[in-house]
Amino acid sequence: MKTFLNGLGLILPTALVLYILIWILKTTENFFGEVILFVLPKQYYITGLGLIAGIMIVFLVGLLLKFWIVQKIRDFFETLIDKMPLVNTLYGAIKDFFNFFSNLKNKENDIVVLVSLGALDAKIMGFITSRDLERFKFLDMEEPVVVYFQMSYQVGGYSLFIPKKNITFIDIKTEDALGFIMTAGISSSRKYDKKENKNEQS
Structure with missing residues (x-):
C-alpha cells in the first residue's frame, strides 16, 4: 500500500x-x-x-x-x-x-511577515501588499500597512489593515513562503529562520 x-x-x-x-x-x-x-x-x-x-x-x-x-x-x-x-x-x-x-522574485525579503494572534499565542504568515495608505487616515492607526493572508489550497484570502509595530519581517523568499502557505506547510521541509525581531525602518 x-x-x-x-x-x-x-x-x-x-x-x-x-x-x-x-x-x-x-x-x-x-x-x-x-x-x-x-x-x-x-x-x-x-x-x-x-x-x-x-x-x-x-x-x-x-x-x-x-x-x-x-x-x-x-x-x-x-x-x-x-x-x-x-x-x-x-x-x-x-x-x-x-x-x-x-514580481515575486524582486520581493524576496521585504514583504513576508508574521502577525501574532495574541489570544491563541500563535502567529500567521502573510504578505505586505500596500504601504501607501494616505487615503485611509480615518483608520486612526499608527503607520498601518495592508497584509494579505493567503488561504491554504484556496484561490482566495484576506486583506487586513495592521500597524507596522505589530508585524515581524521574516527571512523567506516570497515565492517559497507562498508555496509553503498554499500547501499548508506540506510542500516544503526547509527551515526558515526569523530575522532579528525588528520592525520595518522607514
Missing part, C-alpha cells in the same frame, strides 16, 4: 500540472489558430501556428510597451475602462493580481 501511495503521490501532481499546461497550450492554439485562418487558407495551416502566434504576440506587446506612445495608448484605454462600472473593478483586480505575483 505504501508503495502504491508513493507512486500515486508522484503521478497525481505531475498529471495535474501536465493537464493545466496542455489546456493552456490548446486554448492558445485554438484561439490564435482561428485568427490566423481568417487570413491564411486552411490547406496552408500547420498545427502549432496558433501557439507560435500567441507567444509572438505576447512578446511583441511586452516589447511595444517600452515605447512612450504605446504606454499612452494603454493609459487611454485604461482610462476608458475606469469609467465602466464592474468592468473597471474586474480589470483592476486581475491586473493588480498579476503585477504582484509576477
Whole structure:
C-alpha cells in the first residue's frame, strides 16, 4: 500500500500540472489558430501556428510597451475602462493580481511577515501588499500597512489593515513562503529562520 501511495503521490501532481499546461497550450492554439485562418487558407495551416502566434504576440506587446506612445495608448484605454462600472473593478483586480505575483522574485525579503494572534499565542504568515495608505487616515492607526493572508489550497484570502509595530519581517523568499502557505506547510521541509525581531525602518 505504501508503495502504491508513493507512486500515486508522484503521478497525481505531475498529471495535474501536465493537464493545466496542455489546456493552456490548446486554448492558445485554438484561439490564435482561428485568427490566423481568417487570413491564411486552411490547406496552408500547420498545427502549432496558433501557439507560435500567441507567444509572438505576447512578446511583441511586452516589447511595444517600452515605447512612450504605446504606454499612452494603454493609459487611454485604461482610462476608458475606469469609467465602466464592474468592468473597471474586474480589470483592476486581475491586473493588480498579476503585477504582484509576477514580481515575486524582486520581493524576496521585504514583504513576508508574521502577525501574532495574541489570544491563541500563535502567529500567521502573510504578505505586505500596500504601504501607501494616505487615503485611509480615518483608520486612526499608527503607520498601518495592508497584509494579505493567503488561504491554504484556496484561490482566495484576506486583506487586513495592521500597524507596522505589530508585524515581524521574516527571512523567506516570497515565492517559497507562498508555496509553503498554499500547501499548508506540506510542500516544503526547509527551515526558515526569523530575522532579528525588528520592525520595518522607514
